[in-house]
Amino acid sequence: MTSKFDIGLKHIHAIAPYVGGRPISEVAREYGLDENKIVKLASNENPLGMPKSAQEAMKKAASDLGRYPDSNGFELKNVLSASLGVPTDWITLGNGSNDILELAARAVAQAGDEVIFSKHAFAVYPLATQAVGARAVEVAATHQYGHDLPAMLRAVKDSGDRAKLVFVANPNNPTGSYLSAKEIEAFLSELPSHVVVVLDEAYNEYLTPEQQYDAVSWVKRFPNMILSRSFSKAYGLAGLRIGYGVAQAHLTDLLNRIRQPFNVNSLAQAAAIAAFQDKAFLQEGFELNRAGYTQLTKAFDDLGLEYLPSAGNFVLVKVGDDDQAGARINLELLKRGIIVRPVGNYGLPQWLRISIGLPEENTAFIAALKEILS
Numbered sequence: 569m570t571s572k573f574d575i576g577l578k579h580i581h582a583i584a585p586y587v588g589g590r591p592i593s594e595v596a597r598e599y600g601l602d603e604n605k606i607v608k609l610a611s612n613e614n615p616l617g618m619p620k621s622a623q624e625a626m627k628k629a630a631s632d633l634g635r636y637p638d639s640n641g642f643e644l645k646n647v648l649s650a651s652l653g654v655p656t657d658w659i660t661l662g663n664g665s666n667d668i669l670e671l672a673a674r675a676v677a678q679a680g681d682e683v684i685f686s687k688h689a690f691a692v693y694p695l696a697t698q699a700v701g702a703r704a705v706e707v708a709a710t711h712q713y714g715h716d717l718p719a720m721l722r723a724v725k726d727s728g729d730r731a732k733l734v735f736v737a738n739p740n741n742p743t744g745s746y747l748s749a750k751e752i753e754a755f756l757s758e759l760p761s762h763v764v765v766v767l768d769e770a771y772n773e774y775l776t777p778e779q780q781y782d783a784v785s786w787v788k789r790f791p792n793m794i795l796s797r798s799f800s801k802a803y804g805l806a807g808l809r810i811g812y813g814v815a816q817a818h819l820t821d822l823l824n825r826i827r828q829p830f831n832v833n834s835l836a837q838a839a840a841i842a843a844f845q846d847k848a849f850l851q852e853g854f855e856l857n858r859a860g861y862t863q864l865t866k867a868f869d870d871l872g873l874e875y876l877p878s879a880g881n882f883v884l885v886k887v888g889d890d891d892q893a894g895a896r897i898n899l900e901l902l903k904r905g906i907i908v909r910p911v912g913n914y915g916l917p918q919w920l921r922i923s924i925g926l927p928e929e930n931t932a933f934i935a936a937l938k939e940i941l942s
């Protein structure tokens with residue numbers, strides 16, 4: 569028997585829990601499939617898996633798990649600090665970069681405040697906003713499903729003093745949309761200095777050399793900016809949960825006050841140090857991703873399917889014109905052992921998001937999609 573537990577908390581009840589890519593074991597059970605034959609292209613993980621260098625580092629660190637991790641992440645922060653050219657007290661380590669997004673919301677927003685982000689932006693922004701009781705202001709996207717930064721700026725200015733935080737993802741997930749340095753810099757210059765902005769660069773390492781820009785120089789210029797990066801995607805460490813934020817010391821100090829003392833475990837710290845220095849692994853993943861992007865988009869062209877240009881390691885493809893199309897094709901793919909991500913919860917029910925996999929994984933997905941659509 570369940571009794572009603574009601575202590576108010578309307579803002580918590582209003583949260584729609586995060587729905588991730590379906591685990592391989594779950595799909596295997598549900599559809600009676602062999603786990604080893606399932607292809608998962610659903611969570612933007614690195615199809616190469618973990619770098620060997622990180623595996624070795626973890627093995628060494630594993631003997632010391634009886635002790636708490638280094639709460640201040642001394643060694644990893646030193647490696648990041650040297651590479652990024654910022655002091656260590658500008659760096660916050662997170663249990664995934666998701667942790668950084670939440671710390672930002674908890675540090676600067678509360679009930680009565682507004683948090684601004686784009687429509688079709690990463691699902692954690694509304695979650696982090698609602699969890700602190702703040703009001704989420706979703707700004708209409710551009711006609712290409714990207715962030716409309718001038719409109720987001722207007723939303724900040726229209727909020728009176730209520731806007732406290734803005735989330736900007738570049739590239740954005742699930743759309744893959746990309747903002748140029750010029751656009752971001754213009755936005756940062758106009759943003760009132762009492763409003764904090766998180767520039768979420770979870771897919772930064774997948775940008776081409778022409779698309780790359782120097783976000784750290786903005787952190788140095790703008791005291792209200794937090795740069796967020798992840799080890800889950802290009803670095804291949806999604807299961808370990810580690811990411812980091814870069815912001816000036818005063819803002820970093822705020823995040824440090826509210827984080828869990830031991831928010832990043834020892835294995836994750838050891839693996840991240842190794843992965844961050846493993847340039848060969850990053851390069852291999854980058855090239856694999858470019859090739860996979862060409863492979864997938866060529867297949868979409870052949871099938872006459874619309875897709876969005878993506879700067880990340882995933883592609884959003886339109887699989888039908890009705891609002892059940894995404895769910896319907898997704899189900900057919902699941903029956904064939906292919907896991908991708910429906911994005912109806914992002915307001916994109918006609919689309920599916922496909923993480924770019926190994927060539928043979930992409931091939932299996934394309935074959936299944938062809939069969940379903942024919």
Ligand SMILES: *Cc1c(COP(=O)(O)O)cnc(C)c1O
Nearest residue numbers: 664665666690741770798800811
């Ligand atoms: C995956 C993702 C993250 C969070 O990744 P972590 O695993 O928590 O580091 C953050 N932002 C975007 C846009 C993402 O797609």
